[in-house]
Amino acid sequence: MRNSDDYVFSDQIGHLLRRAYQRHIALFQAAIPDSELTAAQFVTLCAIRKQDACSLNDIVKATAIDQATIRGVVERLKKRSLVSVSADPGDRRKLIVRATGKGRALTDRTIPFARDVTEQTFGSLNPGERVALDFLLRAMMRTEQS
Template identity: 30%
Template sequence: MSDKYMDNKELGLILSRTYLAFKRAATRQMSSFGLTPEQFSVLSELSKTEGVSQKRLAELTERDQTTVGKILDKLIKKELVSRSADPSDRRAVRLIITRKGLDLHAQIWPELEQLENQTYKGLKESEVESFIHILNKMYDNLS
């Protein structure tokens, strides 16, 4: 790390710069699979919480419903996600990851783990755990 970064203690800049660098690397990895990081995050959440509403999915991914709707339209067109009627409320729609979506998620996940490992290179496991804990605490403080 160069000295110019050591003097900068502006949290917003540090977080933004790091996020953008990580997102660029993730975008490069996912482009070969035909997905964006935003699409993958929605797909990943659906792999854990199948049958959720669009509203709940927006909450889980920290996005507005309109943005999630646009992402879902693209994932549905790619046959990675489907919409189905909620059996308990015909007006409600449930989102379900398809077999194709699950298979693609399983292909991409190991590559993202490699990217995370690259990101944490040179850090001890305890430092990574502390870092994640601190970031979550900061998020809670702002939420």
């Protein structure tokens, strides 16, 4: 068993992933045209746009944002008139979320900036390193789901 004195937190995968994510979020916030739009709100809008109309559970599955957080994200998007929320006619307990015209337009305007942010996040990684990073992150997610 290893001694706790040789544990260097900054060498740990969680720390490195967090730092990379923090850098990505900073790049996103600096690049997008709407300073009020967060990364979580953007991916939520993208998920809703892809499915047209969806439940909160559908959004959670698509975005990997937890249920409690997604409720707040959707509420903030609703306050900005970027989504509409209504009861499901078949199950009044279930909420259906749809992007409004304003929400779809904002998503469409933001996507090119988001693509640039992805490029900036990859930074100086060469094409092989980019493929390897993508592969490894997806492999880690598959392990989590097993």
